[in-house]
Amino acid sequence: MKTTLRFILGSALLLLCGSAFAAGGKDAKQAKVELDRFRLIPVLEGSRIVPLDTFARTQMLSLRGRPIPGEEPVSWLARTLFDPASTDDDVLLKLDHPDIAADASITNRPDHSRYKYSDVVHAVPHLVGRARDAEEVDNELRTEIEKETIRFTRAILQFEGLRRVLLFARPPDAPFEDMFRVDDPVLANKLGIKAGDNPSYYQLFNNPALEQIGMDLLARASKPDTVLDENDRAAMALIGELQRFQERFLGFRFPMEVIPVDPHSGSQSWQSPPNVLNLARSMQGQDPELMNDLGNWAAMTEAYQAGDQAAFDAAVDQHLSFIERRTELAKTINGASETWEQRATSIRRLDLAYLLIGSMFILLIAFGKRIGTWIGSTGLLIMFGASLLLLGVRLYSGTTLSVTGQWTLGLSLLATFAVGAWLSFGIKQPFWRLIGKGIMGLMVFTGVAILLIAKSVNPETGEAWTVAGSWLLPIESSFNQADWFGQALKYHLITFLISFVAILVRKPIIIKIALVVAGIALLYHVAGIEYRMFITQRPPVTNLYATFPFVAFICVLLGIGIEGFYKNGIGVMCGSIVGWALIMMSGIFAKSDTMNEVVPVLSSQFWLSTHVITIMFGYAGVFLAGVVGHVWLLSRLITGLKTGGKKMSKGDKNFLKVGYRIMMSILAFGLIFSFLGTMLGGVWADQSWGRFWGWDPKENGAILIVIWCAIMFHARMGNMLRETGVSAMAVGGCVVVMIAWLGINNLGVGLHSYGFQSGLARGLIIYMVAEAVFLLVTVPIVMRMEAKGRPKIEPVPAPAS
Amino acid sequence: MRKFLSIFISLKTTVTCLVWLAAIVFFGTLYQVENGLEASLKVYFYSWILWIKFIPLPGGMATLTLLTVNLIASLLIHFRFGWRMAGLIVVHVGLLLMMIGGVITYYSGFESYLDMREGDVTSVSQSFKDWELAVAGSNDLQRTMYAIDTADLKAGEVLNYDEIGVSVKVVKYYDDALVRYRGNEDVEVNDRLVALSQHLRAFDLLPRALTPGMLAARRQAGKGQAMVVDIIPLPESELSEQALELRSAILREADAVMCENHPSVSNLVAAAGLTEQARFLTGIEQAEDAPPVVQAIGEQKIIVVLLRSGEPHPFMDEMVASAMEDRRLAFSSLQRDWEKAPYDVADFEPKESNRVLRKRFAAERQADIDAALAAIGEEPVNRMTRALLGLGNLVGIKNPKFDAIKDVENRWKRRIKHLTVNSAPERRMPGLVAEVRVDGGEPTLLHIDGGYGMYEEISLDPMVKSGDRSIYFRLQKKRYQLPFLVQLDDFIRTTHVNDTMDKEYISRISVQTLDANFSQQASVEMNKPYRYHGFTIYQTSFDREVSDFSKLTVKFNTGRLLPYVSTIIVFLGLALHFILMLAETSNRKLKS
Secondary structure (H helix, E strand, O other): OHHHHHHHHHHHHHHHHHHHOOOOOOOOOOOOOOOOOHHHOEEEEOOEEEEHHHHHHHHHHHHHOOOOOOOOHHHHHHHHHHOHHHHOOOEEEEOOOHHHHHHOOOOOOOOOOEEEHHHHHHHHHHHHHHHHHHHHOOHHHOOHHHHHHHHHHHHHHHHHHHHHOOHHHOOOOOOOOOOOOOOOHHHHHHHOOOOOOOOOHHHHHOOHHHHHHHHHHHHHHOOOOOOOOHHHHHHHHHHHHHHHHHHHHHOOOOOOEOEEOOOOOOOOOEEOHHHHHHHHHHHOOOOHHHHHHHHHHHHHHHHHHHOOHHHHHHHHHHHHHHHHHHOOOOOOOOOOOOOHHHHHHHHHHHHHHHHHHHHHHHHHHHHOOHHHHHHHHHHHHHHHHHHHHHHHHHHHOOOOOOHHHHHHHHHHHHHHHHHHHHHHHHOOOHHHHHHHHHHHHHHHHHHHHHHHHHHOEOOOOOOEOOOOHHHHHHHHHHHHHHOHHHHHHHHHHHHHHHHHHHHHHOOHHHHHHHHHHHHHHHHHHHHHHHHHHHHHOOOOOOOHHHHHHHHHHHHHHHHHHHHHHHOOOHHHHHHHHHHHHHHHHHHHHHHHOOOOOOOHHHOOHHHHHHHHHHHHHHHHHHHHHHHHHHHHHHHHHHHHHHHOOOOOOHHHHHHHHHHHHHHHHHHHHHHHHHHHHHHHHHHHHHHHOOOOOOOOHHHHHHHHHHHHHHHHHHHHHOOOOOHHHHHHHHHHHHHHHHHHHHOHHHHOOOOOOOOOOOHHHHHHHHHHHHHHHHHHHHHHHHHHHHHHHOOOOOOOOOOOO | OHHHHHHHHOHHHHHHHHHHHHHHHHHHHHHHHHHHHHHHHHHHHOOOEEEEOOEEEEOHHHHHHHHHHHHHHHHHHOOOOOHHHHHHHHHHHHHHHHHHHHHHHHHHOEEEEEEEEOOOEEEEEEEEEEEEEEEEOOOOOOOOEEEEEOOOOOOOOEEEEHHHOEEEEEEEEEOOEEEEEOOEOOOOHHHHHHHHHHHHHHOOOOOOOOOHHHHHHHHHHOOOOOEOOOOOOOOHHHOOHHHHHHHHHHHHHOOOOEOOOOHHHHHHHHHOOOOOOHHHHHHOOOOOOHHHHHHHHHHHOEOEOOOOOOOOOOOHHHHHHHHOHHHHHHHHHHHHHHHHOOOOEEEEEEOEOHHHHHHHOHHHHHHHHHHHHHHOOOOOOOHHHHHHHHHHHHOOOOOHHHHHHHHHHHHHHHHOHHHEOOOOHHHOOOEEEEEEEEOOOOOEEEEEEOHHHHOHHHOOOOEEEEOOEEEEEEEEEEEEEEEEEEEEEEEEEEEOHHHOOEEEEEEEEEEEEOOOOOEEEEEEEOOEOEEEOOEEEEEEEEOOOOOOEEEEEEEEOOOOHHHHHHHHHHHHHHHHHHHHHHHHHHHHHHHO
C-alpha cells in the first residue's frame, strides 16, 4: 500500500517536472507549410550525407551561434530558400566586433552582436573589400578584427548564397524584379503567360516556345535582308536577360549540395541546384532526370509560395524518389516499403516508449520492494545492454583481429571473469560479492557482444553490417528534433535543486526523489550520446564538443554510484550540477560540431574507444572531486559559522568526514584514469607519429593533471596537507582539468603577447580568477576554524646542551 | 652528511619536485606557444638549469633526475613490503621503468624522413632538423662524401676531413640565418627564395633528392623530371669558369634530350627552333644545380631549362599555356623572384629570437605606440598602465588606447617576422662562414648556406681548387644510412564524398636488407606503422600537387617497448591499490 502511494507520488512529481518545461516558444515566424517530409531530404554537408534539418541547424549555428528562439532551423531554412524576403528582418548575423559594424557604417543594434540582413546588405561590397585585404595577411598574423571581418563577410555571402539557391525557380527579387517581365502581349501569348507577368528563370529556360522563337530568330538573322520588328526585339531582350541572369546568378559554387549528379564520381558527385542547372545546360539533355529534378525544386518553390501543402509534399516526394533511384541511400535492410517519413515517426514512437519504460524501471528501483527493484534493474540492464549491442555492431562490425589479438582479448576476458568469480565466491563481504557478480556479468555480456559483432557480417558478401540511408536519415532527423541534451540539462538542474534541499533538510526520501530525477536525466543524456554514436558510427568522443556531454555523463554516473554507496546527497548533487554545467558549456562548441568525419590520424575505432574514453574518465573524476572539494569547503565554512567555533554536531561532523572520503576516492579514480589515458595517448602517438612523448601542449595538459593528483596524494601522505588543504587542491584540480581540456596553448597568454586573444581564453581566465577568489576567501577562514578545533600540541623544549 | 642524504629520501623532496615539475610543464607549454617546441624543450624540458633572467633554477632534466633518485631511495628505504603497500610499490617500480625508457629513447634513438615518389628506392634517410657539413673530392654521381655534424658548432672550432686532406676552421655558424647575396643586399631575399622553391615545386619541375638509388629506380620506371633553365645562348666569354666546366660536362654526358613527363617542354624546344639536342643548353650562365643537373642529364636525359631572362620570355606564354594554365600568376612571380635571387652568398645575417628582437626594436616600437596614441589624442602610457589596459580588455572593458597599442604591436610582429628564428627547426636554414684549407695550403674563406638541405634545386656547392683537385662543400640535412632499402611501390590517398576530406593515406613499400637476405612488402598507414629490428616507418605527409609523393618518417629506438610495459605495470599497481583501499573502506563501513 505504502509502496503504491509512493509510486503515485513519484509519478506525479515527474509529470510536474515534465510539464514545467512544456511551455512553448515565443511567436516566431514559421514556414508556410509543414516540413515533415522536406526535412528528410538528403544533402551533402562536410563529408556526410545528412537530412536537411541537420544542414539547417549547422547553417543556423554558423550564422547566428544559436537557433532563433521558437523556430526550428529547418523552418528558417525553408523561408530562406523559398521566400528570402521573409528573412530580411530576422536577427541573424552574429558579429563579435562592434568596430567592424561602425567601419562598414552598419547601424549598431542595441545588443551589439546580431544583425538583420537588411541592416548589412548595403555594406557587403565594403566588407568584401576589407575581407580581401585581411586575407592578404598570413593567418597567424591576423588581428582579431581581421579574422572576424573575414568570418563575418563569409557568413553574409554564405547567407546570400542560400537565399539564391532557388532564385532560378522564382521571379527574381528586388532590384531585379522586372528582369523577365514580358509586356509584349504577342510574345507573352506565345510563351503561354500573361502580359505583365514576372516569370521565373526556370519557367523561361524550360519553355520550348522560347527555344523555338530563339531558333527562328537565329535562322532569320542569318539572312541578309531581315528586318526585326517590335516582337523580335522583345524576344531578343528576354533572351539577353536570360544570359545576364546566368552570368550573374549561376556562375558560382552554391551551398546546399542536394542533387546527386553522379553518385559514383569522386569530386563533384553532389551539387547545388543552380550548379546542376548550369551543368544540365552544358550537357544538353544527356541526363533528362537532372532537369526533371530541378523541376521538382521549382514545383516546391511554387507550392510553398502558394501555401499548397499537398503540392509541396508531392514535389518533395518526387525529389525523394529521384534520390532513391539514383543513390544507394534508400537501400533497405529487409525490403520494407515504408516511406522515410513513416520511419521517422516510428523512431519517434520508439523514443517515447524508451523514455516511458525507462522511467517506470527507475521508479521501480527507487520505490519498489525487493521484486520491484529486481525487475526495474534487470529491465534497465537489458534495455541498455541491447542498445550497447546495437551500437557495438554499428561501430565495430567488420573489424578484424589478428590471431594474437583474438587470444589476448579472449584470455583477458577470461582472466577478468576469473577475478570476478573469485570476488563473488572467495570473499565474504557482500560489497565485493556484488562487485564480483557485476564483473562476471559484464564479461559475459562483452564476450557475447564480441561474438555477435564478429558474426554481424553479410554471409554472402562478407561485408560489414551497415544501416542503409533509408534508416539513417530518419534517425538523424528525429535526433535533431528531440533535443536530448537540452532535456537532460533541465532534469540535471532539477536534480541539483532537489538534492540541495535534501542536503539541507537531511531527509532520505528527498534524496531518493532526486535520484529518480537524476535517473530520468540520464535516460535523456544516454539517448543523446548513443544517437550521436549511431549517426557518426564512432565512439562517443570525436571532437571537442562531444567531450562535454560525455564527461558530464560520466560525472552524473559517478555521482549516482557514490550516492548508492554513501547515501548523503553529496554524490547526486555534485554529479547533477557538473552534468548541468558541462552541457551548458558544450553550447559554446556546438557551432563547430557537424558530426563530421574525423581526420585520418583520428580514424581509429580502437584508439578512439580506449585512449579518448579513459582520458574522459580521468577528467570526469578529477573535476567531480574538485566540485566535492567546493562542497566540502563551503560546508565546513557554514558549519563553522553556525557553531561559532564550538563543537560541531555529530551529523555535521559525519557529513564532512564522508564528504572528504568521497572526494579522496573520486580523486583516486580520476588519477588512475588520467594516468592510464595519458599513457594510452603516448602509445597512440607512438603508433601514429613514432614518439611516445613529445611535450605537445595537449600531452602536457594531461600529465599536469596526473602530477597535480600525485602532489596531492604525496602531500597528504606526508601530512603536509590536511582535509582543508586537500579540498583546496581538489578545487585547484578543477582548474587544472579545464586548462588541460581546453588546451594550455589556447590560453593565449604567451609571455610576450599583449592582451588575451580569444573569447574562450577570456572565459577560462575569468573562471580561474573566480576559483582563486573562492579559495582565497574560504581557505584561510576554514584553516583558522580547523586550527581552533584541533588540540594544541605544546612544543617540546629542546634539551639544554 | 646524513642530513644531506635524507634530503634525497624525504617525501618533502618528492612533493617539492612534483610542484616544481608542474610549474615547468605549465610555463614550458606557454613558452612553447610563443617560441615553438624546440625552444621550450631546450629551455624548460630538457634543460639542467632553467635561467629566468640571470637566476639559475633547476630545469626539467634536473628535476626529473632528482625525482628519480628520490624514487629509488624511497623504494629502497621507505617502502615496507606488505599488502597495504603492494600496489604502491608496483606503481613506483613501473614509474622507474618508465624513466629508464625515457633515458634510453633520449640518448639512443634518431628520427629521420624519406621523401619518395612511386618507384623511388633508397637506403639513406635525412634528419628533420640536424645538419652536417659534407665534403667531396668531385661532383660526380658516384662520389664519396665525408660529413661531420654541425650541431653546436662554435667559432674557432676546426673540422678535419683527413680522408681527403681538408680542414675547415669555423669563423661563424648560424642555426638560422638570412642570406645576403652578392650584389643584392636585400635581406628579404630569403623569403623570396622560399617562395621560389615553392613555385618550382608546384610546377613539378624539380628533381628531388636524387640519390643514386632513386635515379636508378626512376630510370626503370621510365619517369623523368624537368627543371627549367635559361635557353638564351650566351657567348662563352660571358660565362664563369664554373659554368663553362658545367657546360662541358653536360655536352660530354648528354647526347640526347628526352622529356617524358613534360611534353610542354618539348613543344617549347620545337618552338625555339632547336633540335632536341643538348646543344641548346649552352646558356647556363651559373651552375646553380651542378650536381643534380649533371646527374640528371647524364643519367636520365632530362631537359634542363632555366628561365633567367629579365626580358619577357618569347616562349613563356606558350609554355605556361601548355603546361599549367591555371598557374600563370605563380609562374610569372617565379620569374621575378628568380631575378632577385642571385645565388652568390656574400654574408649571413643571424636571425634572432623574438625576445632579443623585441628588445632591439623596443625604442622604435615605443615611438610607434606613442605616435599611434598621439593620433587618437592620448598621452603616452607606461608599462603599468598598459598591463592594466590589457587586464581591462580581459574583463571586457573596451578602451581605444588598448586597441591602438595592440594594432602597433601586431604591425611590429609582422615587421620582424623574417628576422625571427623559425620556431620550427625543420624550416631553419643554417649558414656557415669558414676558412678552408686543402692539403694544408692557403686558407680560403667560404660562405656555405644550407640551401642544399632546404631547396636542393637552387643551391650550388661552393668549391675550392687546390692544384688539380676541386673540393666541393655542402651544408646538408644530416643523412642516415639505413640497413635496408626502401622502395615506394604505390601511394594511395582516398577522400570522402566530393573530395571534402581526406579519408586515408596508404604507402605500399617494399623493404629489402642490403645483403638481400630479407625482403618484405608492407603497407604503411596512419596508425599502422611498419617495424623492422628497432626501426619504425610511419606515414607522415603527402603532397596535394604531386599525387605519387609520400613522406615517410623513419625512427630508430631501442627502448620502444619500455613505456608500454611500464604503463601496464603502473596501471595495475594503481588499480590494485585503489581496490585494496576501497575494500578497506567498505569493510570499515560494513563493520560500523
